[in-house]
Amino acid sequence: MIRASADSFTGDAMPRASAAGKLRVENLGVAFQREGATLPVLDDVNLSVRDGEFVCLLGPSGCGKSTLLNAMAGFLQPTSGQVLVDGEVVRGPDPRRIFVFQERGVFPWLTVAGNIGFGLGKLSREERAKRVQHYVQMVGLQGFEKSYPHELSGGMKQRVEVARALAVNPDVLFLDEPFGALDSITRMVMRSELLRIWEAERKTILFVTHDIDEAVQLADRVVVISARPGRIQQIVDVDLQHPRDISSPRYLKLRDGILSQIGLAHRI
Amino acid sequence: MNTLRSLEWLRPVLFLLALLVAWQLAVFLHPHQLMPGPWKTAHGIADLFPHGLIARYVVASVFRVTWGFFLAVLVAIPLGLVIGWCQRFELAVNPILQILRPISPLAWIPIAILWFGVGDMAAIFLIFIGCFLPLLLAVIDAVRAVPAVYINAGRNFGLKPVALMRRVLYPAIVPRLMTGLRITLGIAWLVVVAAEMIAVNSGLGFLIVDARNAGNRYDLVVAGMVIIGVVGLLLDYGVRSLERTSSLRWGFEEKR
Amino acid sequence: MTPASRIHPVERWLWPILATAVFLLLWHYAVLWSGTRIFPSPREVELGLSQLTHRGVLYRDIVDSLRRVAIGYLAAVGAGIPLGLLLGWYPAAEQTVNPAIQLLRPISPIAWIPVAILFFGVGDDAAIFLVFLGAFFPIVITCVDAVSNVPLIYRRAGSNFGLTAPQVLARVVFPAALPQILVGLRIALGIGWLVVVAGEMIAVNSGLGYLIIDSRNSGKRYDLVVGAMLLIGIIGLALDAVFRRLESIKPVRWGFRHES
DSSP: OBOOOGGGOOOTTSOOOSSSOSEEEEEEEEEEEETTEEEEEEEEEEEEEOTTOEEEEEOOTTSSHHHHHHHHHTSSOOSEEEEEETTEEOOSOBTTEEEEOSGGGSOTTSOHHHHHTTTOTTSOHHHHHHHHHHHHHHTTOTTOTTOOGGGSOHHHHHHHHHHHHHHTOOSEEEEESTTTTSOHHHHHHHHHHHHHHHHHHOOEEEEEESOHHHHHHHOSEEEEEETTTBEEEEEEEOOOOSSOOTTSHHHHHHHHHHHHHHTOOSOO | OHHHHHHHHHHHHHHHHHHHHHHHHHHHHOTTSOOOOHHHHHHHHHHHTTTTHHHHHHHHHHHHHHHHHHHHHHHHHHHHHHHHHOHHHHHHHHHHHHHHTTSOGGGGHHHHHHHHOSSHHHHHHHHHHHHHHHHHHHHHHHHHTSOHHHHHHHHHTTOOHHHHIIIIIHHHHHHHHHHHHHHHHHHHHHHHHHHHHHTOSSSHHHHHHHHHHTTOOHHHHHHHHHHHHHHHHHHHHHHHHHHHHHHHHHOOOOOO | OOTTOOOOTTHHHHHHHHHHHHHHHHHHHHHHHHTOSSSOOHHHHHHHHHHHHHHTHHHHHHHHHHHHHHHHHHHHHHHHHHHHHHHHHOHHHHHHHHHHHHHHTTSOGGGGHHHHHHHHOSSHHHHHHHHHHHHHHHHHHHHHHHHHHSOHHHHHHHHHTTOOHHHHIIIIIHHHHHHHHHHHHHHHHHHHHHHHHHHHHHSOSSSHHHHHHHHHHTTOOHHHHHHHHHHHHHHHHHHHHHHHHHHTSHHHHGGGTTOO
């Protein structure tokens, strides 16, 4: 297993972040009980993520990358090992770390504004309205504040979820295949939107995907995970500046490197 | 097109008329039967109106249904949320609920009379019993069917259990709850009629029994049945329109 | 779904037994403390029931109730399913008949009791008729619903393979609608069981419902009232469980994955 160290990182897009290790995963293992048998899903995962870094977890479906994300967010108790955020062991979900589900997580009984303001119960009414308005604008949903989710397209619902997450000003965002259910054009638009928001807000982002191009386009580092049980196979530094030219030789080389790492020739 | 549409509207009316004619014919062919025809039934309904009796009986029945139903709703929804949420609690009470459920609410009549005497309270208690269990089970089922994403999202924003129930679980079950409420109100209407036949001295159920026992006035019996049907239909229609507005607003009717 | 969703296998037995024990204890002491002479304690209920069993009365009442439910219910199934399938298949027919069904449906089966007695006299037939009425409308309505919920693509696929209309109904629509129909049938059986008890309280002289009303009227034997209620609950639960078994048979099971 190859671990990338912080100083091997050369990209200019790298956030000039504080101390290394905003989030650390130590010897993490997860096993499920299925009909009496023990099924190892993740085995001895070690990972360190810097503050403000954009990390993609990449792997085939069923490799346990979502399980890893759920364990990091505190929705799942690991069988062994631990997850630390700011040196503190994660014991459960916390508003400082928001998990963005595919657009399924938008509450259908609340309007766009209601959804975005969901986590802002402690603020005064005006404060909340201001915050909601700010994030409505950031994700470009002006004019839809009073709409219900069923009146929105998949991409718009996804924006609502991202805005709802950002509104509580978390340190870390977990995104679980957030654009998986969108059509390919909307997906491209959403990727650049996400990058724009990330550059404005500098959150630490962990992004699960099974799309190699998506990972190389977005991430500072790509963590390649092998299947059954899930292990970190390789960590690839993406030393490309944003906006990335997806036809540049360097981009193609990185992508092909990951492709061959997973064991796929890039010919069909 | 226009004539076709008006024809479509006519068809059910014609069918109802055909049923009435068949009924009248059957009565003509068996003149010695006590069963009244539609014509006599209509007369029976007309007979009931001038005394104001019918209005009083309808009000009495609806009054009992309202109280029993609302008490059941008030208790069943919070309790169902808690039971559905806490798996161990559900495990614990499930056998008792499952045994109580198939007991006809009418089987409680002796106990209702023992505890509350003959009167409104007994009838309200019976309706409460009849509504409470189905509603409770509907709420529990609905809570268990809430997608885990919603609950995880709520917990992620730091909601404590009580807030989670109020802000996530409760709104998430509303569409299913509406269906449950409609079915339960139907049950309440069935139960009140039955309860009034045994446990009280007013209401539409009493009207039927009384009309039969006091002089075999079967025209009034069938008239009472028709009125029961119409009021039940109106209640169902009322809840349905409520259901429609709420599901329209969210647009996520759960259709299998 | 709950935070600590890991439930130990032992807990599946522990909690129900514990709760039932607490319930029985509460009942016992509530009777003791209130000093009531009429309302029975759990022990008295047990004694009353075993007394009836020895006299063989209980067995006869149970069989009577079950027989009435079985006949009335099967008649409702036999008439309700074909009618429901037809109405679901021909929307025009459904439009025509629907208002009449909607008018008849909210009339409590119990309200039919005077009419049932008029037609059939006091006896088995009246109770069977009531069960039939109680089960018939729910069956028809779920069948109509189930058929109209069958996705159009299934029907198209069926006719694409050259099936005639009756064949599509029998080989595509019916199996596709079966899971929902079975749920409706199970609910209708529950209603039948509710109705037979109510009917027996008024319209006949045997069965569990009659046992309840008779025990009360002749000598305030509330131990038998409560005992009969418990029996009704247990038998109803057993009927429901048998039906759920049916739902888990393979060809039907595809529709039930969302449960459990």
